[in-house]
Amino acid sequence: MNVNVKKGLFWGVVLSLLVGLYFAFETYIINQQSFQFSLSIDDYLNGFLMAGLAEEIVFRGLILQEINKKMAIWKANIVTALLFLVIHYPIWIYNAGFYDFFIGGTHIYVFAIGLLFGFVYKKTGSLWSVVLLHAFHNFFVTII
Numbered sequence: 001m002n003v004n005v006k007k008g009l010f011w012g013v014v015l016s017l018l019v020g021l022y023f024a025f026e027t028y029i030i031n032q033q034s035f036q037f038s039l040s041i042d043d044y045l046n047g048f049l050m051a052g053l054a055e056e057i058v059f060r061g062l063i064l065q066e067i068n069k070k071m072a073i074w075k076a077n078i079v080t081a082l083l084f085l086v087i088h089y090p091i092w093i094y095n096a097g098f099y100d101f102f103i104g105g106t107h108i109y110v111f112a113i114g115l116l117f118g119f120v121y122k123k124t125g126s127l128w129s130v131v132l133l134h135a136f137h138n139f140f141v142t143i144i
């Protein structure tokens with residue numbers, strides 16, 4: 001976590017701002033709704049900070065790097081993104097129920113986000129970029 005810290009923080013902030021602009025545009029302009037900020041402090045800490053930090057340390061900081069030692073980065077990123085998708089299954093099943101779990105494009109979306117996080121991590125060489133990006137992404141998804 002101490003490699004390319006400034007570069008990672010810079011790109012994490014820049015990309016998080018872009019994600020925020022996208023979600024603000026989608027929420028306010030396209031859907032004509034507003035953000036719902038009525039969350040508990042636990043939701044903020046667990047959902048955004050801890051999930052972003054813990055998942056990125058495990059998936060990009062450990063798994064992606066280890067798999068990349070054995071295969072090309074693009075293959076390692078695909079495997080890591082699939083594992084990232086699978087780790088979300090239990091909470092989705094718990095929250096949505098078994099039948100609703102299989103409906104919608106959530107699987108494709110989370111797989112694509114996993115690929116994006118892997119790409120950003122490899123380009124910046126810093127976990128901080130994806131930790132910030134993941135945390136802010138979770139924040140915006142939750143307040144919609």
